[in-house]
Amino acid sequence: MSKTKDVFLYNDYLNFLKNKRSIRIYNNKKVSQDDILKIINAGIQAPSPTNTQGWKFKIIDDQNEIYDLTLIIKNEIDEYLIKLDDGFLKQSFKEYSKNFTFLKNSPCVILLYSIKPRKILRNFFKSKLNFYKGEGSLLSLGMVMQNMMLSAYTLGISSCPLTGPLIAEKKITTKYPPPKKYELSGLITFGFTNNFPINPGRKPMEKFII
DSSP: OOHHHHHHHHHHHHHHHHHOOBOOOOOSOOOOHHHHHHHHHHHTTSOOGGGOOOEEEEEEOOHHHHHHHHHHHHHHHHHHHHHSOTTHHHHHHHHHGGGGSGGGGOSEEEEEEEEOOOGGGGGTOSSHHHHHHHHOHHHHHHHHHHHHHHHHHHTTOEEEEEOGGGGGHHHHHHHSOOOTTEEEEEEEEEEOOSOOOOOOOOOOGGGTOO
């Protein structure tokens, strides 16, 4: 492939990335089962630690189920707010937690489960957080999610990743039990939209390079 062609492909892809936005407002158009499977197929092309491919997916595209899921999250938020004293922290969480429940407007929600780290690795990492970072399953799932959202965009389907609803992880997994050795690690909403937010821009690249 020529150098000119390489540059063209890069610029084209960069513009593609710049134009994709996370969408939280959807119309009533359904996402087809065929498109959902295409999106998941793109997701599972991601790399994983020692090729474990440690991901599972739960597709929820029934509006009553999505409403019930939203209610589980909303009730957990309300219970948490009751425990907080009135003040800045309570008000800030109340506002921020609105980002956890917009999924009620989505025609499709996918729950993503990642395989738990292997116990042997506990011998090499000092904290639970480092244990998870070192094992790499969450990093791998992040790449799966990116693949899914980018492939959805090529199909004209909007999306948004969520981890905030994990505040209600215990109750969600009671309703949707994960497979053995797996745990709920994220959600993605999918749908069609008439609202396209403006790109907020990025800081200069030099700001990110150490």
